Amino acid sequence: MILLVKSGGEALVPGWREDFQAADPRLDVRWWDDPEVAPEDVSYVMVWDPEPGRLRRFPNLRVVFSSAAGVDNIVRDPDWPSHLPLVRMGGAETEQRMGEFVAWSCLSLLRGARRFALAQAEARWSHFHPKRTARETRVGIMGMGNLGAAASRMLMALGFPVAGWSRGRKEVPGVESFAGAAELDAFLARTDLLVCLLPSTPETAGLLDAALFAKLPRGAQVVNVGRGSHLVVPDLLAALDSGQVEEALLDVFEEEPLPADSPLWRHPKVTVTPHVASLANRAERARYVAEAIAAHESGRPLPNLYDPSRGY
Numbered sequence: 001m002i003l004l005v006k007s008g009g010e011a012l013v014p015g016w017r018e019d020f021q022a023a024d025p026r027l028d029v030r031w032w033d034d035p036e037v038a039p040e041d042v043s044y045v046m047v048w049d050p051e052p053g054r055l056r057r058f059p060n061l062r063v064v065f066s067s068a069a070g071v072d073n074i075v076r077d078p079d080w081p082s083h084l085p086l087v088r089m090g091g092a093e094t095e096q097r098m099g100e101f102v103a104w105s106c107l108s109l110l111r112g113a114r115r116f117a118l119a120q121a122e123a124r125w126s127h128f129h130p131k132r133t134a135r136e137t138r139v140g141i142m143g144m145g146n147l148g149a150a151a152s153r154m155l156m157a158l159g160f161p162v163a164g165w166s167r168g169r170k171e172v173p174g175v176e177s178f179a180g181a182a183e184l185d186a187f188l189a190r191t192d193l194l195v196c197l198l199p200s201t202p203e204t205a206g207l208l209d210a211a212l213f214a215k216l217p218r219g220a221q222v223v224n225v226g227r228g229s230h231l232v233v234p235d236l237l238a239a240l241d242s243g244q245v246e247e248a249l250l251d252v253f254e255e256e257p258l259p260a261d262s263p264l265w266r267h268p269k270v271t272v273t274p275h276v277a278s279l280a281n282r283a284e285r286a287r288y289v290a291e292a293i294a295a296h297e298s299g300r301p302l303p304n305l306y307d308p309s310r311g312y
Helices: 010-023 092-110 113-121 146-157 181-189 210-214 233-242 282-297
Strands: 002-006 028-031 042-047 063-066 139-142 162-166 176-179 193-196 220-224 245-250 270-272
Touching (some): 010 028, 010 282, 042 282, 063 282, 092 113, 092 193, 092 220, 092 245, 092 282, 113 270, 139 146, 146 162, 176 181, 210 233, 233 245
Parallel strands (some): 042 063, 139 162, 139 193, 162 176, 220 245, 245 270
């Protein structure tokens, strides 16, 4: 079975091959542009940003795997073979890493990590006393799939009261549940620290805007680890400058890498990280894909399937 890989560049293919061989020796792992591979011989692909129309050229392709949790760079191609299963990256390590990142983000905002970093850069001894503890800081997570549930469990273990909001109601033990547009305002009103983990859909584009920020308690904090398309950057900057939002930590952006002239880099109330929240290591991703291929070959269900009707 030939698996084409396009993730991280051609130089990483020997490493991918080694990791896939350890997971399933039956897989013949090749670089995306290997000239020796005939298109009709390709059974599976693992990609992040295939060039438009390319996936359509593999007549015997069985499953498309995204090398990350999102599928935006695949489904934006109008010619992608939408009749095929499309599997989002997942697994226990992805959930663990996202939970860790969200917990770190919330603690960083709570304990003034950005203030200390700026003070250290100026060799300035600057005291900062947090307004509240984790137990007094109500976290609200938008997007309660596997990653949101994993993050909520870690946050609750730290003492944060956690609520979740999704399009459909999700029940996670210990998490207050809100669902749908009718309950969004109530969810925002009880949220001191907002975490966005939503998928990218037409409905979620630009959701983090001035109107939403105005419904948070004044001085709320914001973490975006969902998609850059969720955030209206000028609205966030205005909310930060007015004090409606106290601080933000952003890991995803509409354009990546974030351009050097973006005001987000230099804003004293913004922490920027380079889209690193939840990417599992290479061996774990290879194992996840290999296990999913084995499931497909034996007629068992595939995990984390993209649903076009939901957009994720």
